[in-house]
Amino acid sequence: MATIGVDLGGTKTMAVLVEDGTVVSKAKKPTPPTGGPADVIDTIVRAVTKVDPDGRATAIGIGVPGPVIPGTGVLPAAPNLPGWDHDVPVGDLLSERLGRRPVAVDNDVNVGTLAEHRFGAGVGVDNLLGVFVGTGVGAGLVLDGRLRQGPHGLAGEIGHTFVAFEDLGSGGLGRGELEDYAGRRSLERRARRLADEGKPTILFDLADGGRLKSRIWAEATEAGDQLTIGLIDQAASALAAAIASAIVLIDLELVVLGGGMAERLGEAFRSRVEEELMERSFAGVITPVRTARMGDTGGAVGAALLVAEHH
């Protein structure tokens, strides 16, 4: 059986054709930076048609940048997509354009976690958390071998868990949520403020007037920039606390760590998180942290798996 998986991101849209667990074809298109949902849907249809021009796939799965209303295929307001300021029935719109084949929709970190569980770092482990550190921090949950969506489609929003309930550490830069410490967006704000206060750092020189991309953070860390090292250490601590909480609350066997920021910071970052997780372990249960393995196509492959997961 052949199925199509689509990863709809803020900058690119990727489609894969998966047959018997193997990617047999893939296509990448830029997501339109302006316009509205209709333009985004057009782009998806073009990517799908490119990987499967003859319409062999029996169903389509798609990962989207935001929580999806369960059972509906509706993606509400998505800040990273152009003109996406209202509920859009992605599933129905795509199904109409793709010969009325069934379309399953879920959010991008959920499908990324699903891909890691079935083909990546989480194979054989039925209770795991996939944590993706990029601009923000998101996660997906596999419990007893199944992806958890939750009644509101919000399961896995670890970036919004609280790691500082009295808000003592966030210094006005948030309300004590994990994302206030560990996402690239917040890290840049923190770095900017510290630099404005006169703390020395090479971060902004490296960025040369642009945003502090993951690559910049990795370079500054390698160069021994103390401000960067301090912020990344704090990010790892906040991540470890949030993940440790998830583990004792849900009882999990494995953490898969991915996302642009985690990938760039590499093994040093992974082992730092794992070590702190060990210090925070409960009842002697040690939970390993593995690096995500699916890379660039993880989202699309996971989306192709959604078809079986949702039906």
Next chain:
Amino acid sequence: MATIGVDLGGTKTMAVLVEDGTVVSKAKKPTPPTGGPADVIDTIVRAVTKVDPDGRATAIGIGVPGPVIPGTGVLPAAPNLPGWDHDVPVGDLLSERLGRRPVAVDNDVNVGTLAEHRFGAGVGVDNLLGVFVGTGVGAGLVLDGRLRQGPHGLAGEIGHTFVAFEDLGSGGLGRGELEDYAGRRSLERRARRLADEGKPTILFDLADGGRLKSRIWAEATEAGDQLTIGLIDQAASALAAAIASAIVLIDLELVVLGGGMAERLGEAFRSRVEEELMERSFAGVITPVRTARMGDTGGAVGAALLVAEHH
């Protein structure tokens, strides 16, 4: 069909005979304060025999004060039970003494949550968290209508989730876990230290040399004792942060709040937690907090429900 449920606590052991969802008989025995597991098993057998002298029940469920190794009926070291310093196969030992009938074993907060879900404050809600505030803080999770045990039997250990990752607020009284702020044991240590530092409080006069039981905390709060009010406020904030984190991470519809401390502090405490939860809500999802309804027999009734849950 008749089943027996047993709630094994540190001070008392309660058994109920449940027939068609109704408690038709109950018995309470003091849990032996000294001796060892054999004495505790004897007490349980006596309580069971008292509620069901003719052996009509087809199966027995039991809630125990500690996490149980899933699928085994084994309760490892339990600090609240006499001489319980090693793995004890509670399920097998009881089954041998009770005509080899099947025995299902789970921890006390899990069975308490199950009872609230089937007969109490959580009826009709399939994704809920039962939080019990007493000496410590424990919780049970019902996901998609089923009690979650988790691969290590640890699901629901909310007391050990981290609410202060940099440990800024705990002042050396713990490592930033919810239980360091919200359990009666930690609250007493905090009150003691503040009193030793010269802060005025009526707490220790009310206790008259004894422990600070839930009743004492409620009385001091009602009397307007500022130190008490401050500590209980902090406990409510820590609880709300931990619960809010659980909600965004797992996606839940309802919180059921119970346990000796929450019951004594009453509606003021419940509404304080609910209000802070609202302030910490994500994506516009409001999660109500309801007071646990099953009272004294909740644990035993929940244990009787285990039989169906585990098989």
